[in-house]
Amino acid sequence: MTARIFIPRDAAARAVGADKVATAIAELTARLGRPVEIVRTGSRGLFWLEPLVEIDEGNGRLGFGPVTVKDVAGLFRDGLPAASHPLCVGRPEALPFLKRQTRITFARCGIVDPLSLADYRATGGWRGLERARSLGPAATVEEVTKSGLRGRGGAGFPTGIKWKTVADASADRKYIVCNADEGDSGTYADRMIMEGDPFVLIEGMAIAGYAVGARKGFIYTRSEYPDAIRVMAQALALAEREGILGAAAGFDIELRVGAGAYVCGEETSLLESLEGRRGQVRAKPPLPAHKGLFGRPTVINNLISLATVPFILADGADAYAALGFGRSRGTMPIQLAGNVKQGGLFETAFGLTLGEIVDDIGGGTRSGRPVRAVQVGGPLGAYFPRRLFDTPFDYEAFAAHDGLIGHGGVVVFDDTVDMARQARFALEFCALESCGKCTPCRIGSVRGTETLDKIIRGERVEANLALVEDLCQTLKFGSLCALGGFTPYPVMSAIRHFPEDFGRPRLAAAAE
């Protein structure tokens, strides 16, 4: 058979030269007269190995990475590259980083051509939608409830209950909204699905529409994701042409692009933005499930929640609920980022400890220096020190330590980090992105940044730290949404766990 060469088209692979490598391989193999078929896939999520080139001569794939353009001539000099080549990493699925994962939501990502409907169907696509249709709407909602799936955007609200509320509401029209406004630093799971397996999101949204009686869906994503927008738009057009979406199918999806506002990842702010207004947060109640987009009952779910639904319907709620830890059922795509040796997407059942994630899976820092702090859950997540590395990765355990798992981002810092500066950045970012609705967030974030500047300069450190703590209390209880409400997490965790960076070596110990 013609050898097939798989090269990712994911933005993170393109960012390190995947396109140039693909072109070089195509040109070289053509010149040498070797028939090969090049398939552009999503990424497997092993970013330290990107561009990861996989070659299948008919007996499974062999991986080579990271491949640069300079390596191409050597790789293909004597026919197809052999397992003895120094860049060979063996069979990708045998790599510990992949072997230890439980890939459910990301089962296809990095393996299939993201825009091939044939690939999608051949790998179990549309089975979830077909089963939902055979079960009927009410039983479909029940199946999602039974699976224990909780919102993967961070709030962890049970998805099935949201769906049931919308299904039970009566209205002239209802909406499904996919929150793909993935603005947390350290996260890229939504982006990888849109670029690597867009049909799974379409299927998940179609199931949601069928279950609650909605005929229209919106995907709201970021302008910072041009690759994802391109692939997602092509996938929607293909699905429409196939009759999977559109008037005859009874469900349609429109792709919308934000305009650089972080706060639009907050669900009510996102709805405002979709309606064409400033992305200002709405007070709840009314819940979006009762009065959401254009005042209609709306299911607004994170992309990962929706992309997990096809598996739950296809393989059953029990198969999903069997995985996990405590009240956190199923799997979570953990995204290892920042100063980490083996950065990438690691989908696993809840319950691994933070230490296992950072040290065993991530392999420590990229710089080779000791890990000092890990921020979990994006810019609103807490900084964890080594002594909390036994915290299991689940919603409740992180909440118990005044933290959150958020959308699953884990950003690693080495011992050169200045935690006072990180605390300052959290407040500065809040000031930059505040929608302005709540006074503590709009003004408190600015005053907080100024106060941290004083602390960094060594001015009245203890009094100013007390002021910051007081301000954080006000932010936490006086803000409508997570931007103002959770900014205290990174700030206070930095102060509590790393007091030595704030010029007051003994204060924290005395307070305890």
Added chain:
Amino acid sequence: MVSWNETDAAEIIRRHQGREGPLLPILHDIQSAFGCIPTPAVPFIAHALNLTRAEVHGVVTFYHDFRDRPSGRHVLKLCRAEACQSVDGEGVARQVLQHFGLDWGGTTPDGRLTVEATYCLGLCASGPSAMLDGEPIGRLSADAIPEIAREVGQ
């Protein structure tokens, strides 16, 4: 890129007018056609959508993406968020800005290049990351500066 004219603007609005909540898609297309949201576009869009000028102005100024004047011919976005901070993105950014003689948000005098801050490009395991005219760049270091300069024709 063309200069502001009502014919093109009307055509853009017509394309989106049937959609639910058409304002953001219209603004994106106006900016891609004219390079920014020109001042006369605000009352023009407001009139077409039966909104007040204040409402449209409020939306334009809320979102970081919308500009009131065109950027340079090339736009380099450098990520300043936490994951890139952890791999000294700030240090690399300083070198890039210094090389082009710019501050954040600045444009070179010849109008070739604008350098902007961005907060996360979703390339967080391959930082420091950047985007040049929509094309992603990972593992950015000072070594990449000559190539960026070549790309923007300097």
